[in-house]
Amino acid sequence: MLQPVGDDVDVYYRLAESLKLLPELRLDTLTILGPAEGDIAYDTLDGLIKHGNGWKELHFITPNSKMLGFAKLDMFMMDPYWRKPQPSTWKAALLERDSMVGSTKATVTIYHSTQASVSGSVIDPRTRQLFEQSVPRKKDSSKFGVAADTAPLAEKKELLVIARRGQGADIAERSRPPFGTNDIREWAYGMTWAEIRRQCIDYLDDKDDFYLSDEDDESDEDNEGSSGRWKLKENARIDSYNHVDDIEWDRTE
Known part of the structure; x- marks a missing residue:
């Protein structure tokens, strides 16, 4: 989920839409x-x-x-x-x-x-x-x-x-505007993933219960000068690996 630059509404981008950030795939x-x-x-x-x-x-x-x-x-x-x-x-x-x-x-x-x-x-x-x-x-x-x-x-x-895909199908992703509906590049064209992350993820609302631990949340209430940089809760799930063989497939609901 991302909040497009200049917007105040979060958008849930699916995998197909996220892969459009790799047009040379x-x-x-x-x-x-x-x-x-x-x-x-x-x-x-x-x-x-x-x-x-x-x-x-x-x-x-x-x-x-x-x-x-x-x-x-x-x-x-x-x-x-x-x-x-x-x-x-x-x-x-x-x-x-x-x-x-x-x-x-x-x-x-x-x-x-x-x-x-x-x-x-x-x-x-x-x-x-x-x-x-x-x-x-x-x-x-x-x-x-x-x-x-x-x-x-x-x-x-x-x-x-x-x-x-069918024989002769064009599997290439469009690399230049105009893009389709719900395409991240409609507002992020020309931005690197690092820039998108910095503007849309790393500086989330510092009262976001998903990202801040209870301790961080309480301390920020007393700290008006808080930077707002997110900190993951201890039980927040993230994927971190350097090789495909390191992936652990979550088979539980």
């Missing part, structure tokens, strides 16, 4: 370890398929099956988290994107692990199977995803979604 395969929360995982992948660039093939892995079973979740001043039949809906979205270059080869495939609570089982062809949700009849389509699907919610089996 050109990957054959982008692999993402998704979160355990089903609604967040679904929304993240949905954005990557509809708006993501910089990859020919996307591998999105989740530690459970909740992404395809959560109930519709209404959000304040945002579109609801509302799943649709998959992978047919994602495939249609990718085909629509790539049809502009006359390509009809875009595909989206979902694999479901056959083993519960076994890390990495879904990337092994011997321990996975194809997964596809049936498309409801037209009169029932508006109700799909409103209620939870208890079967995926109960399973602690990994999911792997593989999305492949």
Whole structure:
């Protein structure tokens, strides 16, 4: 979440929008370890398929099956988290994107692990199977995803979604204005990440309960000259690593 320069409203930028800060990204395969929360995982992948660039093939892995079973979740001043039949809906979205270059080869495939609570089982062809949700009849389509699907919610089996761009698709991100809606570069074009961080993150409101510890909060109330530089609470979660092999995948909700 960032507060654009010159604005007083925070904006929640998803992963697809954050990757637009890397317009030179050109990957054959982008692999993402998704979160355990089903609604967040679904929304993240949905954005990557509809708006993501910089990859020919996307591998999105989740530690459970909740992404395809959560109930519709209404959000304040945002579109609801509302799943649709998959992978047919994602495939249609990718085909629509790539049809502009006359390509009809875009595909989206979902694999479901056959083993519960076994890390990495879904990337092994011997321990996975194809997964596809049936498309409801037209009169029932508006109700799909409103209620939870208890079967995926109960399973602690990994999911792997593989999305492949169509042949000849332009995977490059636009590097110059004008940019699309919710693009960080609309207001940060020409700024480095260090500059964005300094102006939008490092000097947050010094009364922000998420970033300041209780001790810091109390001391700032008595210190009118406080600089306002944020300090993470002891229990605040951050990712810090120097190599991809050092990443610890959070598989819990």
